[in-house]
Amino acid sequence: xxxxxxxxxVVAALAVPGLAQQGLAQQxxxxxxEGYRTDNYRAPVPATLEGARVLTTAETETIxxxxxxxxIDVLPRAPKPKNLPAGTVWRDAPRKNxxxxxxxxxxxxxxxxxxxxxxxxxxxxxxxxxxxSALLVIYCLADCWMSWNAAKRALxxxxxxxxWYPEGTDGWEHARLPTEEAQPEPRPEQ
Numbered sequence: 001x002x003x004x005x006x007x008x009x010v011v012a013a014l015a016v017p018g019l020a021q022q023g024l025a026q027q028x029x030x031x032x033x034e035g036y037r038t039d040n041y042r043a044p045v046p047a048t049l050e051g052a053r054v055l056t057t058a059e060t061e062t063i064x065x066x067x068x069x070x071x072i073d074v075l076p077r078a079p080k081p082k083n084l085p086a087g088t089v090w091r092d093a094p095r096k097n098x099x100x101x102x103x104x105x106x107x108x109x110x111x112x113x114x115x116x117x118x119x120x121x122x123x124x125x126x127x128x129x130x131x132x133s134a135l136l137v138i139y140c141l142a143d144c145w146m147s148w149n150a151a152k153r154a155l156x157x158x159x160x161x162x163x164w165y166p167e168g169t170d171g172w173e174h175a176r177l178p179t180e181e182a183q184p185e186p187r188p189e190q
Contacts, residue, residue, distance in 0.1 A: 036152060037145040038110030045148050045166050051155045052162040057171045060137060060163075064098060064177075069135035069163065070127035073097040074150040077105035077184055096179035098139070098172055102127045103184040107153075108146025115188040123185055124154055135161045142170035 032046045048054060055063070063069045075097075080090045097103060107120040128134035136159055140147035143166075151164040165171070173179060 036110035036149045041108070041145045042141075042143055043145065044143055045145055049148060049151055049155075049162075049164045052151050052164045055137065055163050055165045057165075057167055057175045057177075060098075060139075060165045060167075060172070061175070061177060063135065063137060063163070064100070067100075069137045071098050071101035071137045071139070072123065072127055072150070073101045073103040073105075073139060073169075073182065074108040074146050075103070075105060075140045075144075075169075076108070076146060077103075079187065079189065095182045095184075096173075097169055097182040099178055099180045101182065103182045104150075105184045105187065108140060108144075108148075108150040110145075110149055112153075119185075119188050120150065120153065121157060124157065124159065126185075128159065132158050133160050135163060137163045137165055139165035139168040139172075141168040142166065144168060 030044055030046050032048060032050060064071065073095075075095060077092065077095070080092070084090060095103065102123060104120055104123040106116060107123070109116075112120065124136065128136060136151075136154055138147050138151040138154060140150075147164060147166065147168060151162050154162045167174075169179065
């Protein structure tokens with residue numbers, strides 16, 4: 001009886017115009033937002049980024065081994081609080097990233113203050129040696145909208161060869177590829 005009901009539901013779904021496409025669309029979520037993602041940054045990301053190439057770990061490794069692209073890590077990093085009591089020891093959380101990367105923390109938020117926007121622009125110019133057609137590989141962690149936002153912003157700045165690596169260091173480490181201790185480029189407030 002249950003099989004007949006299930007089969008009838010499938011037939012009905014296929015017979016109703018648009019219902020099958022709606023089910024397919026739900027499987028493809030999340031969709032690319034119109035602008036930048038501004039909250040819930042650690043959540044499933046889209047499979048696409050209009051204007052950018054989306055890379056697998058194998059493709060990212062090929063670019064890295066060939067040294068044919070500039071790698072930019074945008075993982076956020078909490079700054080040292082300015083009002084720490086005297087004698088308080090502050091230890092930054094360690095970060096390992098893809099060797100040779102430039103780390104531009106906090107540049108993947110949906111809205112950037114002018115100083116951070118300038119920081120990202122200068123960092124991309126440094127990574128690309130001022131060449132807006134140079135290959136930029138932008139990443140963070142898996143399921144992190146920070147890299148999606150930063151790659152989208154690079155496109156908006158006029159970079160024409162942007163690649164987004166959505167698996168980030170999680171995918172890189174899962175593939176047992178090398179990492180190195182990283183220090184961020186000094187932020188504007190530092």
